[in-house]
Amino acid sequence: MKVNLSRVIHGLMRIKDWKYTTYDLLNLVYKLIDLGVTTFDLADIYGNYDAQEIFGRVLEKAPSLREKIQIISKTGIVLLSDKHPQIYVKHYNTSKKHIIKSVEKTLRDLRTNYIDVLLIHRPDPLMKPDEISEAFEYLKDKGMVLSFGVSNFKHQHMSLFKEKVSEPILYNQVEISLWNVDSLFDGTLDYCQEKDILPMAWSPVAGGRFFKEEDRQEEKRVLRIYNALVEVAKNHSTTPEHVAYAWLYKHPSKIFPVVGSGKFERIKIAVEALDIELDRQDWFYLLKASRGYDVP
C-alpha cells in the first residue's frame, strides 16, 4: 500500500549547499509542515553521501517530528568519492547486499528506524529482479522500509519490475518539467496511470533555469519557455513560477513535484499553484514553447 505523501515534496539534494544550521533547517521543516509539505526526498548519495546525516541532525534535535513527516530515500548509485577511495568508476549497484547496506546507513544517518519509501535510483542494466525482491522483502520484514518504488524508469523497466519483483512498485520519480517533457510521450506516465504508480517530478522548474537572466541569455529555448510562462501568468494574474507548477498539475497522471529550493517562499509557490487551473490552450501553448513546434 502507498504511504500518504504530501502533494508537494521537498527535495533535499542541495541541502549541503544551503549551509543552513540545524536550527535553520528545523525552522524550515516546521514551517513546511504548517504549509502541508510533510514529505522529504533524499538519497544515500546526496551531498557526497552527507545529506542524510545533515537532515538526521534535525530529527535528532526534534525526534517527535519523525511521525509527522514521510521520508523518501534512494539507493543503487555508487559515486566516485573521497569517502570511498576503492571506487574507481561511477556505477550502479542493485545487489541485495548493496541495497541492504545502503538502507542500514540511511537509517543510521537519519537517526530513524524506518523510511517510508525506498526507490531504486536508476535502472541498472545488471539488475536481477530476484535479488531486489529478496532485499525488499528483508527490509519490509524488518520494518526498515514501508513501501517501494523506482526512479528514472521507463515503462519497460517498470513492467519488468511489476512482473518479477515481489513487492509492489508504487512510485516512479522522473525528471518532468517544461524543460523535459519526455515522460509525457515515451509511455512512462501512461504506464504509471495504467498501473496506479504515483509519478513524482524531479527538477520540476528545471533547476530554476527559466527564472535566471543569465540562463535565458545563454539558451534560446529557455527564453522561449520563460516568455510563454510570463504570458500565461499575465492571463491568470499570477507569476511564471506558479504557472510552471500549474502546468505539471494539469496532467492526469497526478504528478507530485519534488521541489528543490531551499527557500520557504519558493516552496510555497508550488503549494499555491495547486489552486491555478490552466485551460487546454494555456497548457498546449506552454508545450509548444517547450518543444518549439505545434502538435501535429
Ligand SMILES: NC(=O)c1ccc[n+]([C@@H]2O[C@H](COP(=O)([O-])OP(=O)(O)OC[C@H]3O[C@@H](n4cnc5c(N)ncnc54)[C@H](OP(=O)(O)O)[C@@H]3O)[C@@H](O)[C@H]2O)c1
Ligand atoms: N531521482 C532523481 O534521479 C533525482 C535527480 C535530481 C533531483 N532529484 C530530487 O528532486 C529534487 C529537486 O531537484 P532540483 O533541485 O533540480 O529541482 P528544482 O526545484 O527544479 O530546482 C531547484 C533549484 O532552482 C532554484 N530556483 C527555483 N526557483 C528559482 C527562481 N525563481 N529563481 C532562481 N532560482 C530558482 C533553486 O534555488 P534556491 O534554493 O535559491 O531557491 C534551486 O537551486 C532534489 O532535491 C532531489 O530530491 C531526484
